[in-house]
Amino acid sequence: MGGRLLKDKYAVVTGGCRGIGQAIVERLVREGARVCVLGRNKVFNETLQQLEKQGKVFFYQVDVANRVMLEEAFAWVNTEIGELDILVNNAGITMPGGLESLEEEQWDRVINVNLKGIFLCSQIAIRALKNKGGSIVNIASMSGIEPYAGMGAYSSSKAGVIMLTRQMALEWAQYNVRVNAVCPGIIRTPLNEYLLADPEIHAARSALIPMNRIGKPDEIAGVVAFLVSKEASYMTGQAVPVDGGLLGSI
Numbered sequence: 001m002g003g004r005l006l007k008d009k010y011a012v013v014t015g016g017c018r019g020i021g022q023a024i025v026e027r028l029v030r031e032g033a034r035v036c037v038l039g040r041n042k043v044f045n046e047t048l049q050q051l052e053k054q055g056k057v058f059f060y061q062v063d064v065a066n067r068v069m070l071e072e073a074f075a076w077v078n079t080e081i082g083e084l085d086i087l088v089n090n091a092g093i094t095m096p097g098g099l100e101s102l103e104e105e106q107w108d109r110v111i112n113v114n115l116k117g118i119f120l121c122s123q124i125a126i127r128a129l130k131n132k133g134g135s136i137v138n139i140a141s142m143s144g145i146e147p148y149a150g151m152g153a154y155s156s157s158k159a160g161v162i163m164l165t166r167q168m169a170l171e172w173a174q175y176n177v178r179v180n181a182v183c184p185g186i187i188r189t190p191l192n193e194y195l196l197a198d199p200e201i202h203a204a205r206s207a208l209i210p211m212n213r214i215g216k217p218d219e220i221a222g223v224v225a226f227l228v229s230k231e232a233s234y235m236t237g238q239a240v241p242v243d244g245g246l247l248g249s250i
């Protein structure tokens with residue numbers, strides 16, 4: 001990897017303005033793709049601003065839980081940028097809170113963004129992807145495999161993402177569309193900065209991980225770039241842990 005594996009490919013990355021999504025956008029562009037970020041707020045860092053000026057990165061404002069906005073966004077991508085080859089469903093939110101006290105609205109919001117959002121984006125994107133034999137990667141989580149205290153709604157949504165990935169892979173293999181998931185462990189991003197900024201919590205979390213360190217967004221992005229490339233042409237329906245060895249050690 002590290003060449004031009006995705007030359008002339010068109011990609012959508014949801015939630016690509018920061019954290020893991022931003023690293024995925026930058027990585028796909030380095031591999032030669034043109035990428036449209038679908039997100040709620042356009043907050044591009046300097047690198048993304050430069051790539052936008054070069055016509056390699058674009059932005060369309062959506063809430064991934066809103067079908068009407070998504071229909072408009074994907075129509076715009078296919079006509080104004082290029083017919084889609086790659087979809088990375090990355091947008092996600094957490095909702096800390098034990099199940100006993102979790103509000104129904106909180107549960108609904110997590111499921112709507114993390115799980116239904118992937119269903120909606122993929123159902124719309126498959127119309128273009130099936131013409132070209134494209135690829136989808138869903139960002140799940142290792143907490144979709146193992147329960148995580150105080151993260152009941154989040155873990156349930158991510159377990160759903162893993163099964164949705166397998167289901168889409170099964171149904172869309174006939175179109176030569178591959179669908180895989182990546183299950184990150186603990187990756188330092190704005191999502192968990194409120195926790196990891198505390199040195200004690202940072203050290204305690206690192207100590208849980210056999211590799212004894214928190215992951216970096218680019219370490220997820222590299223695996224995503226591999227999965228959407230022809231290097232992974234016989235992989236579909238898989239949920240790949242990228243977690244420094246965390247899974248299996250807890």
Ligand code: NDP
Pocket residue numbers: 014015016017018019020021038039040041042062063064065090091092093113139140141142183184185186187188189190191192
């Ligand atoms: P961040 O909170 O840093 O980024 C999430 C991105 O998703 C933001 O750009 C946000 O945009 C966007 N987003 C959230 N809700 C919506 C929505 N309804 N519609 C469109 N965009 C939305 O999170 P991470 O980078 O850490 O996480 C990325 C993915 O990785 C998520 O799916 C997360 O669950 C998963 N993950 C992260 C781990 C970690 O340790 N960081 C571990 C395991 C999985 P905006 O701010 O504009 O809403």
